Amino acid sequence: MGVTPALEVLHRVFGYDEFRGEQAEIVEQVASGGDAVVLMPTGGGKSLCYQIPALLREGTGIVVSPLIALMQDQVDALTAVGVQAAFLNSSQDAAERERVERAYLDGQLDLLYVAPERLSSESTKRFLANGKVALFAIDEAHCVSQWGHDFRPDYLSLGDLVQRWPDVPRIALTATATDATHREITERLHLERAQHFVASFDRPNIQYRIVPKNEPRKQLLDFIRREGSGEAGIVYALSRNTVEKTAEFLKQNGVDAMPYHAGLDQVTRARTQARFLREDGVVIVATIAFGMGIDKPDVRFVAHIDLPKSVESYYQETGRAGRDGLPSVAWLAYGLQDVVQQRRMIEQSPGDLSHRLKLQKHLDSMLALCETVDCRRQNLLRYFGQDAEPCGNCDTCIEKPETWDGTIPAQKLLSTVVRLKRERNQEFGAGQIVDILRGKRTPRVEQFGHDQIATFGIGQDLSDQQWRGVVRQLLAADLLAARGEYGTLVITPASAEVLSGNRTVRMRNEPLRQASSGRSSSSSRRAVVDLAEADIPLFEALRAWRAAEAKEQGVPAYIVFGDATLRAVAELRPQSLADLDGVSGIGEKKLAAYGEGLLSVVAEQAAASA
Structure with a gap:
């Protein structure tokens, strides 16, 4: 299947004129019946990669979503653009679940969202088998990996879907995955025959x-x-x-x-x-x-x-x-x-x-x-x-950080840790070590006689904050270790190279105070939106209109329109519905629902500034 039908759906339903990155190839792969593993950054447009194939294929796309609290918003967003979507989860009463189940069995749904816990049950699988499944989309697929950071045991059973629906395409999507996580997603979900799409993880904004x-x-x-x-x-x-x-x-x-x-x-x-x-x-x-x-x-x-x-x-x-x-x-x-x-x-x-x-x-x-x-x-x-x-x-x-040769301070600090252990069989945390190096005669230093240690006072050239930076960077480089409940400091095997002078230690310069922001922010709103001065009042008026619309409908503001769409309207200042056709994020359904409202705000703002 070519991308022409997909492009038509993209424009008519979602209001976009072209695919980004590998979206078109992914849509074609899944719409034509193939499996896919998609690694794409947040904001890269992963959802379109299964939503459009679900609209193109016969049947209902089943979407595995890990948080039932968000299903309502996901469904609202699709409904707002004219897609027949629903969810099944424990927040619904029996009558609502029955209504959704009947709609699925009658072939009236384009997309149905379910939690992995529900899909792992045999009763849900039997229910789905009585209808027509267009595809399975497994969102947040890194949850299947024990290498990942959001492991969910119920994701493991999703690998069994291929046995019951061998001819139904599956697409696994995640916004983050190392090579190890990527391999485990592929293996555990039995997607060895899938085509893999790895987008750039760069988020330049x-x-x-x-x-x-x-x-x-x-x-x-x-x-x-x-x-x-x-x-x-x-x-x-x-x-x-x-x-x-x-x-x-x-x-x-x-x-x-x-x-x-x-x-x-x-x-x-x-x-x-x-x-x-x-x-x-x-x-x-x-x-x-x-x-x-x-x-x-x-x-x-x-x-x-x-x-x-x-x-x-x-x-x-x-x-x-x-x-x-x-x-x-x-x-x-x-x-x-x-x-x-x-x-x-x-x-x-x-x-x-x-x-x-x-x-x-x-x-x-x-x-x-x-x-x-x-x-x-x-x-x-x-x-x-x-x-x-x-x-x-x-x-x-x-602002390029300054570096300095921290070898001698590192030797002083490591030597103090060694002397405490060797001479007194003691281990202390960073605070006490720094006090010794700085030559502070605190009650604790005097209690343990640490003012008699050979390294007492040899580090007065650095401030407390700078010494704590030395400790932190030695810990980060595994040249020092912290152990136990109180984080006492001990040397590591690599410490010997530093103490013997065989290893140089470069360190970041610790600023005496926090550096100022790297970005001008005299007007946060202007910096974020990056609009011309003259367009800002209209943009703010559009945001206020959007907030009122969202409140009236009981949906998040972004379901009406995102900031990027309002920004485009503020710059374009449309005079007719035809002017709005082609604005990113305004599809056929939203043009009919909100077009006149947008034009009214533009006209009112123009009159107010005249």
Whole structure:
């Protein structure tokens, strides 16, 4: 099957004139009955790769979606463009489930969303066998991999679909996968005969920025005020306690922030998620329990105040920013305690040695990304096996970090750790080691007689903050290790090369204060939308109209239109419905539903500015 029918559906239903990247090839592969494995970044248009084949093929496309809380929004978005879509999950009463089941059996559905837990049951498989399945789309397919970061046991049973429906095409999609995860997806889902499509993982509209952690909540607040004021954003933290305290701190300081974690009851989580999706300018502070499958396109920033466990997790989470292609920021505050905490969590992991080594490998890659003095985007893409030129749009490209020869400070610090162990059989954390090097006669230093150690006071040339940077970078380079509940420091086999002078240690220069933003932000809205000054009032008026429409219908604002479409309307200033035909994101159904409303806003704004 050629792409001509697919292009017709793309324009008529979804309002786009051409496919991006490998979308056309993927659609053709699945629409013609072939299997596909698709690795494509968030915002790359994965959903069209199965939605259009489902519309082209006879029967109903069955979509495996991991979060039932988001199915309603996914279905609403499709209904808004004229697609017959529905879902089956535990949130429905018996009458609603019966209505959906009857529609499926009668061939009235283009797409049906189900959770992996439901599809793994024999009763659901028997039910589907009584209708016509056009295809199976397995979204968030990395959940099948134990190498991945969102492993879901129920995904494992999806490999059995090929036995019952050998002639029905299957497409597995994920926004992130290393080679190991990619192989496991292929093997566990029995997609050995599938065609594989690996798009570039580059998200050029996202600016990656990592800052030294000092006072993370205050740093976060400053970042939001400077660049995310009034914008939707997600803040990630590791613990529920940190989530609660950070959300409260932001709220007290004028940010519309809400906490989200697995410890909250289901009603509260659903209400929080609904507000985030349906309102502008809401900031969610969350554990990683939040975000998978979130389709909100206008998230302008993703911030981390704790170190992610892996590059894969970091990429997946930061990818929730800027799905609409407009400029967005991925901001991370990272410090010594993050390294100590992550190492300790790995050490205490209940898994076997191979599992802990796998976790360690993930962490080492994340630390390398944080400590690099080269382009962060290059480092990030290299993790996924892709090459790139320096991007010019990350903090290390905008302001090249200074490096210095840290060999002698490293020797001083490692020597102190060795002397404490050898002479006194003692192990201490970073704070005590730094106090010894700085020559501080604290009660604790004097209690243990550490002012008598030969290295006492030999590090007064560096500040406390700089010494903590030395510790952090030695930990990241595996030249130092932290162990036990209190993160006491011990040497590693590689430490000997440094102590003997056979290895030079280059370090990032620790700034005495946080560097200013690499991007001008005198007007956050203008920087994000990148509109001409004269078009901004119309754009804001269109956003207000969209918010009213969405509220009236009880759907998220992006289901009416995304920011990118409103931006195009603000620039075009259409005078007729014909002018709107061809605007990205305005298909046949939306033109009929909203065309006159858009024209009215344009006309009113023109009259107001006349």
